[in-house]
Amino acid sequence: MAQKPSIPKGTRDFSPAEVLKRNYIFDLVKRQFQTFGFQPIETPSFENSETLMGKYGDEGDRLIFKILNSGDFISKVDDVTYSSKKSSSLTPKISEKALRYDLTVPFARYVVMHQNEIDFPFKRYQIQPVWRADRPQKGRFREFYQCDADVVGANSLLQEVELLQLYDAVFTDLKLTGTTIKINNRKILAGIAEVIGAKHQLVDFTVALDKLDKIGEEGVKREMREKGISEKAMELAGPLFSLSGTNLQQLDALRSLLSGSEQGGKGVQELEFIVKTVEELGLQSAQLTIDVTLARGLNYYTGAIFEVAAPEGVQMGSIGGGGRYDDLTGIFGLKDVSGVGISFGLDRIYLVLEELGYFPEALERSLDVLCLNFGEAEALVALRLLGKLRKAGLKADLYPSKSKIQKQLKYANNRNVPYVILIGEEELANGSFVVKNMLEGTQKEYAMDQLEDFIALW
RNA sequence: GUGGUUGUAGCUCAGCUGGUUAGAGUGCUUGAUUGUGGUUCAAGAGGUCGCCGGUUCGAACCCGGUCUUCCACCCCA
DSSP: OTTSOOOOTTOOOOOHHHHHHHHHHHHHHHHHHHHTTOEEOOOOSEEEHHHHTTSSHHHHHHHSOEEOOSSSGGGGSOHHHHHHTOHHHHHHHHOOEEEOOOSHHHHHHHHHHTTTTOOSSEEEEEEEEEEOOOOOBTTBOSEEEEEEEEEESOOOTHHHHHHHHHHHHHHHHTTOTTOEEEEEEHHHHHHHHHHTTOGGGHHHHHHHHTTHHHHHHHHHHHHHHHTTOOHHHHHHTHHHHTOOSOHHHHHHHHHHHTTTOHHHHHHHHHHHHHHHHHHHHOOSSOEEEEOTTOOTTTTTOOSEEEEEEOOTTOOOOOSEEEEEETTGGGGGTOOSOOEEEEEEEHHHHHHHHHHHTOSOGGGGOSOSEEEOOOOHHHHHHHHHHHHHHHHTTOOEEEOSSOOOHHHHHHHHHHTTOSEEEEOOHHHHHHTEEEEEETTTOOEEEEEGGGHHHHHTTO
């Protein structure tokens, strides 16, 4: 079976039906992005390695797909490096390019390179595939689409509010009700670390805390202990584990917990503004919930942190995430440009919609009308008819060869065509055509000059 | 990257402690039905049992490797 072709691990082919469903999501998302005033950009599939390396942590570097140099690249490596057999020192010499790992870092690079052409605040959206050398699982692929909307050059918290409304608008359009948008603030996490005396262990503390809903309080404490966080700190952090109630109640609890931290207090203030403003404006289908354990992407988020959970009952990781990063372009030499953005996990949203059966049925229909083929003279008349149907905006086609009627009808059936048009010898003589409704099994004969009556059915 | 799991017809899956020509359902082709599909009936085609190697008189089944699938870590959309 060595002859059988295959595709690489974690990649997928998309059938016509799948592409139509994916485009349905893409189109709705794009429309809302544009409605909210975002502009599209695109960046290359691969970047210079130094643009990507070191931006996602050690773990991230490992997951970046590297592209080998062209030509006889091994001969250019010096003997010492070559014989050391260390990937970390050899890789930079034989690979200078790497596949895009996410859309945020290339966007930061874009902003820096085009800073003199861009009118700030700059609202951009970007829908492109990214690649990760990860081990695939359900909803985790090595090639998948990201779909980001970011605002750079605007410090106002109103941007956060608008992005939350954008999330809500998209999920409403997709008829995906019951999503939960979890929100937190990096400053609150930093403040907590400060008041419990674990300031220098912020990352270990939050990474462990992030797992609360997965491994429970005991699991989190065990992990914190392993990371060397003191018992006293954990005790001080105790209220976090039992934080509950409405958003406002949680805000009150956080305020008192963080009274000793200036940064923490600022985080609570920001969170309060965002939550209150969103509640004032109202959301259509999503639920906004404060979740202090949320700590994703700590690498560059500095303010708000978002994550979207699928409706309850659907087994799926987060279907979106985002937050504010005050100094993303700093790594490329442009200081003091604030950014805030959100991302949609399109591949996962697809799986969720599929599981819930939320795709519109009309998507399955790739053809509205099929003309059966009864021979050359009949086909010619049918083609003339098709031209008019297509002009009217219908998806119409002629069966390409004169085959058995059974076979042609079966084809129409398999393709979910709702109407079949028959123009045979009789109809040719009468100057008419017969329309068969494939769902009801009924037939109706029209004169050629009554075509408008048929088109009017749409 | 660590540990485990999966692979048999286009698809979904049976296949006993290793033993002759590897099965079912569905789909496909043909016919009943040469101008009528989705129902029914009949016949037919389709598999070097993921791939490579080993053990054995004999391997879909046991062993090793490899690829793939899914799962738990890691991390993340």
